[in-house]
Amino acid sequence: MNTNSIDKFSKEIIKRTSSENIFYYWKGRVGLYALLKAMGVKAGDEVILPAYTCVVVPNAILYLGAKPIYIDVNSDTYNMNTALLKKAITDRTKVIICQNTYGLSTDLEEIHSIAQENGIYTIEDCTHGFGGTYNGVPHAFYCDASFFSTQWNKPFSTGIGGFLTTNNKELAQKISTLNTALIEPTSKELWNLRVLYFVKRYLLNEYTYWPLVHFYRWLSHNTPVVGSSSIDEINTAMMPPDYFKGFSLVQAKEGLRNIKEIDKDLLSRKENAHLYTNFLIKHNKNRVEKKWFNNHSFLKYPLLVKEREKFMELAEKSHIELGEWFLSPLHPVTGDLSTWGFIKGEHPNSEYLASHVVNLPTTPSNINKVLVFLKSNLDLIL
Ligand SMILES: Cc1ncc(COP(=O)(O)O)c(C=O)c1O
Structure with missing residues (x-):
């Protein structure tokens, strides 16, 4: 390396x-x-x-x-x-x-x-x-x-x-x-990654976001393309054979390119989170309270909604890049979690949050567009 x-x-x-x-x-x-x-x-x-x-x-x-x-x-x-x-x-x-x-x-x-x-x-x-x-x-x-x-x-x-x-x-x-x-990543995995970097850098925008997210999920579940989690990790609690894998120069170079923007990125995440909290206070909706802001980096801004599927569909139609972490207490596995020793009903807050949360983007291409979207769907926000 x-x-x-x-x-x-x-x-x-x-x-x-x-x-x-x-x-x-x-x-x-x-x-x-x-x-x-x-x-x-x-x-x-x-x-x-x-x-x-x-x-x-x-x-x-x-x-x-x-x-x-x-x-x-x-x-x-x-x-x-x-x-x-x-x-x-x-x-x-x-x-x-x-x-x-x-x-x-x-x-x-x-x-x-x-x-x-x-x-x-x-x-x-x-x-x-x-x-x-x-x-x-x-x-x-x-x-x-x-x-x-x-x-x-x-x-x-x-x-x-x-x-x-x-x-x-x-x-x-x-x-x-x-x-x-540690085992080394294969050259096929590294080429996969390079292609995905290209797609992210040159093809991802507010109009392509949702189709590309759906396509990537489909690819990572149905083909050997490099994905966030393998089918084994989502369906079983057994270690995949190639799990203990090391880092690569390809990843380090991509990280170095992206980390240059980190200070600007973190600042804008906080500023946007402030805008969301102010908006939600004004409309008396759930929010992250300001007293905790000093400690947070706001990768996402969590928001609780009713009828989440409907809310997500509306967001997709309006080209809003909503996230959906965590749809389940053990994301992304839905349904029976007993394989992981998680017993339904034992953790009521986690289960409640997992069934109502969506994540607002903290570095959106256009924050006003997100705020307009929220305003026109206030009845769906808890
Ligand atoms: C809370 C939490 N822990 C651990 C991980 C695993 O990170 P990685 O995908 O880099 O293995 C994730 C994935 O995003 C996560 O959300």
């Missing part, structure tokens, strides 16, 4: 995460798996996580034979309800995973202190939170380790990709050893 590109990429990341040790992967989830393994998670152990996440998170726990213990979220922060945390800790608890859902910070102070009292490791799932801060310190700094995603929709993208960071030297040493088993 051309270490020059990787070094330059690393420098940018170190600057924004205050982390000493960074390890790169084909996808962020592989970093989570490596961390859990380095923390000694094994069969019979328990790992606590929010009951509102992406299915690849419990997958990484289950691949090690451990048990995911879900904690319901707060409906106003979309993150773990820390009041439920203490009760969930047992003598088998090894790790607490907390999350920056949509770039909204979680209550890291409280989680960190509960973990310390109980001698438990913490991992911050920063897949949505690059560039955000909590109490003035960058996301990733509070916990023993964190992992990030640089997948398509993230603040800067390598197409797919991710990395982990830790300031714990012992963990870093163990991860270095584990990483000797």
Whole structure:
């Protein structure tokens, strides 16, 4: 690998995460798996996580034979309800995973202190939170380790990709050893990625957004094109054979190109989030409260609606780039989640949010167009 590109990429990341040790992967989830393994998670152990996440998170726990213990979220922060945390800790608890859902910070102070009292490791799932801060310190700094995603929709993208960071030297040493088993991406996968970069850069706009999103989903479910998740990861809790895969120079170069815009990008996300909150306050609708704004990077702006399918259809017709994370407490799997140990009815807030949420774009091509769309559909907003 051309270490020059990787070094330059690393420098940018170190600057924004205050982390000493960074390890790169084909996808962020592989970093989570490596961390859990380095923390000694094994069969019979328990790992606590929010009951509102992406299915690849419990997958990484289950691949090690451990048990995911879900904690319901707060409906106003979309993150773990820390009041439920203490009760969930047992003598088998090894790790607490907390999350920056949509770039909204979680209550890291409280989680960190509960973990310390109980001698438990913490991992911050920063897949949505690059560039955000909590109490003035960058996301990733509070916990023993964190992992990030640089997948398509993230603040800067390598197409797919991710990395982990830790300031714990012992963990870093163990991860270095584990990483000797990483396999390399195939040249077919890398060509796939290059084609997708081209499509994103030159063909994606507000008119092509929805057709391309549908086409990409169809391709990644029906063909071997490089997708966010494989069918195995969505249908089973068994590790795909080529899961433990490393990063590539192709991804590093794309990341370097995109990270240049990060400061401007983060600023405009916050400004647009302010506009959404002001608009929603004016119309007395659900919103992210201003008191938390300092801590958030706003990858997306969550909004709760009635009749979500209708709302999404209307958005598509108006060429509004709405997102749909998380349609399920273990996105994107809908229906029976018992394969992942998630029992229906046990996490009411997560289930409620998952059935009503849509995500407003925080870097839309035209924010006024989104606001006009919201105004003409106020009756569908909760
Ligand atoms: C909360 C959460 N955690 C983990 C991941 C996994 O990231 P990656 O796709 O880079 O493996 C995602 C995916 O977007 C996510 O939403």
